[in-house]
Amino acid sequence: MDLHDVIAKYQDEKKLHHFEGSSGIQNLCKLLGDMGYHDRMNRMGHYGDQPLGNLVDFLEDNPGAMEAIITWIGDQDNEEWKENLKSELxxxxxxxxxxxxxxxxxxxxxxxxxxxxxxxxxxxx
Ligand SMILES: [Zn+2]
Incomplete structure (x- = not known):
């Protein structure tokens, strides 16, 4: 099972097929969290001196960019992400x-x- 397959199963299991607008952002954040990426520094707000929300706004308006992120993740041969997502299944x-x-x-x-x-x-x- 490659990472694309694991993500597909994960999306079925968690009902995370929607990557558009604000609920899409939430789904993307859920996926990234389950992959092992948490906002440990609690940076939400600003990143350095730039508003992190700029990135969120961009992704909200551009579902294709969100889809590209999901596809890109699947293309990576990353055992850790795969194991982390599999543990959610x-x-x-x-x-x-x-x-x-x-x-x-x-x-x-x-x-x-x-x-x-x-x-x-x-x-x-
Ligand atoms: Zn038994």
Missing amino acids: PIEGECEECGAPLETFMKDIDGINLEEVHGCPNCDS
Whole structure:
């Protein structure tokens, strides 16, 4: 499965097919966040001394530019983005031991902390 396929599945799963106008910007930001890009510096507002909203305005008015970004992302051979997006997808398949469908769930790992694991919720896998 290449990155284009992962993005297509991700878009189906998250219903993120719309890349136009302000909801398109939100969808693009969601996709980028799930790829691993978060506004960690909380720059929204200004970037340096320029309004970051200029970029948002441009993308809002130019859905083709947003589509080009999505296509460009898919063209990159980036394992990290792929893994990050795949982790947002439901797991397909079933447990070899009990036959239950595999899923993502929170598991108690040491009696204190929960950790997100992928596997069978019934068996210790
Ligand atoms: Zn099982």
